[in-house]
Amino acid sequence: MGAREDLDQAAAVFAGVRPRLFGIAYRMLGSSTEAEDLVQDVWLRWQTYDRATVADPGAFLATVTTRLAINAVRSARVRRETYVGPWLPEPVDTTADPHLGAERGEALGYAVLLLLERLSPTERAAYVLREAFDYPYRKIADVIQVSEVAVRQLVSRARKHVLGGRRAPVSGAEQRRLLTAFVAAARAGDLAALEELLAADVVSYSDGGGAVRASRIPVVGAFRVSKYVRAFADRFWAGVEVRWGPVNGQASALLCRDGEVFAVLTVNASDQGIDQVLWMMNPAKITAAA
Incomplete structure (x- = not known):
């Protein structure tokens, strides 16, 4: 396969999973602009990576996105300390894709996104992957590099925080x-x-x-x-x-x-x-x- 064909194939693979990558990044960051920038960074890394060593491109790209998002959340919190007035999640139009690449529409509404701001970056990642994308605990453990037991604890704490932080919503x-x-x-x-x-x-x-x-x-x-x-x-x-x-x-x-x-x-x-x-x-x- 020539270099051009290889890059075209890489682009096709990336395009196929891009909605999921954006969905992860947006839920982690609460910002469409920052999520787009992060996904673009993932694409640049994918272009130059030794793709022959990747057995499951979708899982690999989701892992890269999540780890970059965890780091981005940490730096975003520092920036938001000097934000003028209340900070709210950046709204996104869900007409075309109500779930933004997820199997479920979880962690997309404002109420939950605001509560997720109070979680640690790893708690937020575990919650997003589990609740929005239905990742198995074992797979989440691989992504965020902790034990499966730790993942279950992270998700449990996050669920309690989200459920305890709001009243039951209306229809x-x-x-x-x-x-x-x-x-x-x-x-x-x-x-x-x-x-x-x-x-x-x-x-x-x-x-x-x-x-x-x-x-x-x-x-x-x-x-x-x-x-x-x-x-x-x-x-x-x-x-x-x-x-x-x-x-x-x-x-x-x-x-x-x-x-x-x-x-x-x-x-x-x-x-x-x-x-x-x-x-x-x-x-x-x-x-x-x-």
């Missing part, structure tokens, strides 16, 4: 209903309607990244969040067109002005009402959803 249909009602109440500045929709301990997070005006601290409590939303209703919603679409596997409102998306808004909810209101307004982080 997708109910989440859409609550989001639609929230947008209508927010747009009207209807304080009573807003309070009716919100859980008592609701938290509103606004990610502007220092690039646009946005609250630099979370707003907590139904009354405070309602007052906060009403306070900027007149100027914020002027000339805004609302488009609806699935972002990160859940209903979201894409807020547009002059045909351009300037914010992505979604909510997480339980039977107590809306628990989280998430405003993604950082221009650098809405391109993948827009």
Whole structure:
């Protein structure tokens, strides 16, 4: 086989597993941009690697992606210590691929991605590989280079943290209903309607990244969040067109002005009402959803 044919074959193999690699990287990093960069790094390594020594290219590439992602998570946490205001996961449009390369849609919604931020990098990797991609424990042990017993402990701790860190979510249909009602109440500045929709301990997070005006601290409590939303209703919603679409596997409102998306808004909810209101307004982080 000539060099050109060999590279073409390598490219074909990589293209076949690329959705899975991106799915792993995105769940690990919570950033579409960083996941794309990481997957590109994996491709560059694959081009120059001695591919004749690789018995299972898919497993090899997933392993490289996961190990690079573990390192990237560590460095990302250092950068986020100086991030301006709350940091939220970068939203992605799940219209084309609701599961982003995974066998399951796990670890894709905002609520879980936010909780995964609190895990150690290896806990996060073990959880993602197990819950989203259904990897056997033995295989995860090979990827993250710990014992199978240790992997089971990592996954167990991660599950407890994820389950214990949130209330049981409402159905997708109910989440859409609550989001639609929230947008209508927010747009009207209807304080009573807003309070009716919100859980008592609701938290509103606004990610502007220092690039646009946005609250630099979370707003907590139904009354405070309602007052906060009403306070900027007149100027914020002027000339805004609302488009609806699935972002990160859940209903979201894409807020547009002059045909351009300037914010992505979604909510997480339980039977107590809306628990989280998430405003993604950082221009650098809405391109993948827009």
